[in-house]
Amino acid sequence: DQQVKQNSPSLSVQEGRISILNCDYTNSMFDYFLWYKKYPAEGPTFLISISSIKDKNEDGRFTVFLNKSAKHLSLHIVPSQPGDSAVYFCAASPNYNAGNMLTFGGGTRLMVKP
Amino acid sequence: DTAVSQTPKYLVTQMGNDKSIKCEQNLGHDTMYWYKQDSKKFLKIMFSYNNKELIINETVPNRFSPKSPDKAHLNLHINSLELGDSAVYFCASRGSGGEKLFFGSGTQLSVL
Numbered sequence: 001d002q003q004v005k006q007n008s009p010s011l012s013v014q015e016g017r018i019s020i021l022n023c024d025y026t027n028s029m030f031d032y033f034l035w036y037k038k039y040p041a042e043g044p045t046f047l048i049s050i051s052s053i054k055d056k057n058e059d060g061r062f063t064v065f066l067n068k069s070a071k072h073l074s075l076h077i078v079p080s081q082p083g084d085s086a087v088y089f090c091a092a093s094p095n096y097n098a099g100n101m102l103t104f105g106g107g108t109r110l111m112v113k114p
Numbered sequence: 115d116t117a118v119s120q121t122p123k124y125l126v127t128q129m130g131n132d133k134s135i136k137c138e139q140n141l142g143h144d145t146m147y148w149y150k151q152d153s154k155k156f157l158k159i160m161f162s163y164n165n166k167e168l169i170i171n172e173t174v175p176n177r178f179s180p181k182s183p184d185k186a187h188l189n190l191h192i193n194s195l196e197l198g199d200s201a202v203y204f205c206a207s208r209g210s211g212g213e214k215l216f217f218g219s220g221t222q223l224s225v226l
Contacts, residue, residue, distance in 0.1 A: 002156070032213060034213065034214070036215075036217075041123075041219065041220070042219050042220070043118070043204050043206070043217030043218050043219045043220055044157070044204070044215075044217050045216075045217070046214040046215070046216075049213060049214075087155075089157065091157075093213070102159065102215065104156060104157040104158070105156070106154055106155050106156050107155050
């Protein structure tokens with residue numbers, strides 16, 4: 001029973017275009033959401049987060065949108081660059097300081113073509 | 115000057131053997147974790163330690179025993195390895211009051 005789902009295992013985008021990665025969750029107790037990026041043979045690294053009191057958080061080329069009623073969040077990367085090619089994990093927790101309770105999705109592999 | 119380092123990076127062993135994976139963080143964090151990335155690529159928490167004390171043990175078989183000699187180290191010892199233990203194991207750490215986890219680069223364990 002996966003509480004955090006990333007239904008697209010892979011996504012291919014042309015350089016310069018927008019990449020949209022999606023994430024759905026089922027647990028209404030989740031209150032804080034994070035995106036991690038993972039290159040091959042490396043550990044995941046934190047990318048961006050959002051609290052449920054917001055519906056959007058932006059950091060440079062990366063923007064995360066949260067739709068609480070739909071239990072859905074998305075990560076937008078614009079413009080996409082070849083260096084963005086990686087696996088992106090969505091994660092959720094019941095609150096900001098609950099690192100112990102992070103639940104991860106299965107990841108989406110993004111390929112940005114030059 | 116790697117923040118979270120784990121060794122070895124690759125571990126190939128026979129069923130029934132006992133092996134250890136070591137993890138060290140130099141971030142001064144209080145909390146350390148072991149995560150397992152299974153064949154379906156989901157990252158699942160196994161253990162969480164805060165200041166050398168076990169906080170979480172998520173339905174992990176007793177064959178897995180974490181040990182934290184100090185708050186900068188969290189090692190994972192696995193007894194009687196089974197085929198199903200084959201996975202990538204990630205160590206991670208988190209500072210107090212922070213939401214971000216900092217991960218090591220992973221240990222790919224293959225049990226033959």
